[in-house]
Amino acid sequence: MKVKKILxxxxxxxxxxxxxIRTQRNMRIHVIAAIMVLTLCFFYDLSKVELLITTITITMxxxxxxxxxxxxxxxxxxxxxxxxxxxISKNVAAGAVLITAFNAVIVAYVIFWDRIRPFSIxxxxxxxxxxxxxxxxxxxxxxxxxxxxxxxxxxxxxxRGGMPSGHSVISFSIAxxxxxxxxxxxIMVLSYFLALIVAxxxxxxxxxxxxxVAVGAMFGILVTLLLYNFFS
Numbered sequence: 001m002k003v004k005k006i007l008x009x010x011x012x013x014x015x016x017x018x019x020x021i022r023t024q025r026n027m028r029i030h031v032i033a034a035i036m037v038l039t040l041c042f043f044y045d046l047s048k049v050e051l052l053i054t055t056i057t058i059t060m061x062x063x064x065x066x067x068x069x070x071x072x073x074x075x076x077x078x079x080x081x082x083x084x085x086x087x088i089s090k091n092v093a094a095g096a097v098l099i100t101a102f103n104a105v106i107v108a109y110v111i112f113w114d115r116i117r118p119f120s121i122x123x124x125x126x127x128x129x130x131x132x133x134x135x136x137x138x139x140x141x142x143x144x145x146x147x148x149x150x151x152x153x154x155x156x157x158x159x160r161g162g163m164p165s166g167h168s169v170i171s172f173s174i175a176x177x178x179x180x181x182x183x184x185x186x187i188m189v190l191s192y193f194l195a196l197i198v199a200x201x202x203x204x205x206x207x208x209x210x211x212x213v214a215v216g217a218m219f220g221i222l223v224t225l226l227l228y229n230f231f232s
Contacts, residue, residue, distance in 0.1 A: 016066070016070075017066070019069075020065065020066050020069050023069075024065065024069050025209065025210050025211050026065055026097070027062070027065050027066070027069070028211055029210075029211065029214055030061050030062055030065055030101075031062070032214075032215075032218075033104075034058045034061070034062065037054065037058065037108065038054075038058070040112060041054065044112065044115045046111070050111050053107060053111070054107065054111060057100075057103060057104050057107045058104070060100045060103070060104075061097070061100045061101055061104050064096050064097045064099075064100040065097050067093060067096070068093040068094055068096065068097050071089055071090065071093040072090055072093070075089055075090060138173075138177065138224060138227045138228065139170070139173060139174070139177070141223075141227055142169060142170065142173045142220060142223050142224060142227070143166075143169075143170065145219075145223060146164070146166050146169045146170070146216075146219070147166075149163070149164060149219070150163070150164070150166065163211075163212050163215060164212055164213075164215040164216035164219050165199065165202050165207075165208040165212045165213045165215070165216035165217075166216065167198055167199070167201075167202050167216070168195075168198065168199040168202065168208070168212075168213045168214075168216030168217045168220060169216040169217075169219050169220040169223075170220065171194070171195035171198040171199065171220070172192070172195045172199070172216070172217040172218075172220035172221050172224075173220035173221070173223065173224045174191070174195070175191035175192045175194065175195040176220065176221050176224040176225065177224060177228075178191040179191055179192070180224075180225075180228060195217070199213045199216070199217055200213075
């Protein structure tokens with residue numbers, strides 16, 4: 001009997017995790033980011049302390065997001081009208097998630113920056129000396145790959161809706177290209193700012209969800225970097 005209760009407790013806990021991932025957009029983003037960071041750990045020789053700090057940081061972000069979800073659900077279940085204290089509770093819980101997310105960014109910078117920097121500088125030097133016609137070729141390949149992914153998910157049309165956001169893919173691919181071939185930091189920042197505006201417009205128009213736009217942005221950046229590295 002006790003064993004059954006223990007198993008039920010585990011099942012309820014797992015159901016809570018699955019519910020958070022299935023229903024919470026931010027939770028899905030955190031999980032995707034966690035998978036990417038843990039994947040990087042396989043390619044870099046992290047010490048035990050660094051690996052421990054990384055896993056604790058990831059756990060803090062995910063747990064904070066789950067607590068935020070639980071707080072929101074509890075408030076919605078007990079309050080069916082606007083109350084300032086309910087608003088404060090939700091805002092404070094969301095603030096806790098934001099703090100852990102900022103901490104995660106700082107940890108990632110401290111642990112991975114020195115390891116990634118030599119590779120990044122080498123790649124940038126190769127890219128800036130490459131054939132200008134390669135830019136057009138890479139954008140064409142990125143566009144084709146986007147259509148292929150959309151076809152796999154079977155959602156939306158090539159230019160509207162579906163996973164991932166095609167506009168986000170292309171805009172962030174172009175921003176990444178400009179960043180790679182430019183030495184001007186202002187141009188780099190403005191390029192990604194314009195790409196972010198394009199992505200935001202797709203969400204505001206309710207054509208794409210935030211997740212579709214975020215995946216499109218990451219897809220555009222990563223594929224562009226891989227193609228430049230390959231052709232260089």
